[in-house]
Amino acid sequence: xxxxxxxxxxxxxxxxxxxxxxxxxxxxxxxxxxxxxxxxxxxxxxxxxxxxxxxxxxxxxxxxxxxxxxxxxxxxxxxxxxxxxxxxxxxxxxxxxxxxxxxxxxxxx
Amino acid sequence: xxxxxxxxxxxxxxxxxxxxxxxxxxxxxxxxxxxxxxxxxxxxxxxxxxxxxxxxxxxxxxxxxxxxxxxxxxxxxxxxxxxxxxxxxxxxxxxxxxxxxxxxxxxxxxxx
Numbered sequence: 001x002x003x004x005x006x007x008x009x010x011x012x013x014x015x016x017x018x019x020x021x022x023x024x025x026x027x028x029x030x031x032x033x034x035x036x037x038x039x040x041x042x043x044x045x046x047x048x049x050x051x052x053x054x055x056x057x058x059x060x061x062x063x064x065x066x067x068x069x070x071x072x073x074x075x076x077x078x079x080x081x082x083x084x085x086x087x088x089x090x091x092x093x094x095x096x097x098x099x100x101x102x103x104x105x106x107x108x109x
Numbered sequence: 110x111x112x113x114x115x116x117x118x119x120x121x122x123x124x125x126x127x128x129x130x131x132x133x134x135x136x137x138x139x140x141x142x143x144x145x146x147x148x149x150x151x152x153x154x155x156x157x158x159x160x161x162x163x164x165x166x167x168x169x170x171x172x173x174x175x176x177x178x179x180x181x182x183x184x185x186x187x188x189x190x191x192x193x194x195x196x197x198x199x200x201x202x203x204x205x206x207x208x209x210x211x212x213x214x215x216x217x218x219x220x221x
Contacts (some may be wrong), residue, residue, distance in 0.1 A: 034209075043113075043200050043212035044152065087151065095142065095165060095207050099151035 004088045009104040012082075018075040020103050022088030025069040031091060033064060035073045036099075037084040044087065044099070047073065078107045111135070113203050113213035114183075121219045128188040128195070130216045134203030141184040142202040142210055143176055152200060158184060191220045 005023040012018040024033060034049040048055055048062045050071070055062045061074040075082055087102040114133040122128050134141050139160050144152040157165040158178040169176065173191075178184040188195055198217050202210035 032208075041198065041215070041217075043214050044202075046209050046211060049209065095140070095157045096154045096167070097142075097144075097152075097210065098154065099144075101151050 006103045011106050012078045014109050018078040020073040020086050023070045024090045027090050033071050034089040036087045039084040080107050083107045115201050115213035115216050119217045122191050123221050128191050130186040131183045132201030133183040138203035138205050140204045141178050143186050144200045146198045193220045196220045
């Protein structure tokens with residue numbers, strides 16, 4: 001599975017877009033990129049995933065670079081409830097997710 | 110459609126006792142995963158099971174830990190002779206196939 005690198009923490013003003021980067025330079029051609037978040041000590045919540053193309057759903061957008069070495073999760077209008085630890089995960093099997101330490105996002109009023 | 114159900118939510122055990130954690134996957138999901146999260150750390154994969162089969166247990170400690178997912182009933186993560194270092198949050202996830210994993214609220218195990 002691809003090793004991912006994320007900044008340890010980020011701040012974002014409420015109402016603004018939050019852009020969370022992830023580096024996965026060792027990702028292979030059949031590895032998906034998944035994003036999850038964990039609010040306080042709750043169970044991780046699935047956000048979005050993709051392989052090559054950019055993806056969008058009701059929660060977020062995922063932008064994957066053409067060389068697939070990095071991606072950005074975009075929360076278009078951050079709210080206080082988006083404060084959480086965000087994990088970027090690379091996997092080709094879908095069975096063993098490596099969560100790493102993630103990015104702690106704080107949304108500021 | 111109910112989510113992944115884990116119980117108990119909190120479990121307190123004394124050193125040397127057994128801990129039994131239960132996980133009921135989402136309806137229609139036949140894949141179950143267990144993860145452990147120590148304080149201030151990310152989740153660590155433990156084991157992946159399908160009905161009556163252990164598919165990948167590469168993250169399971171070699172001793173005292175076992176997991177099962179019987180044909181009927183919930184998946185069980187069993188920790189025998191618990192020690193203080195076993196204190197952690199244990200999360201279960203399920204999926205309909207090997208893709209998106211949906212997580213339960215976790216069981217917080219405290220070993221006195």
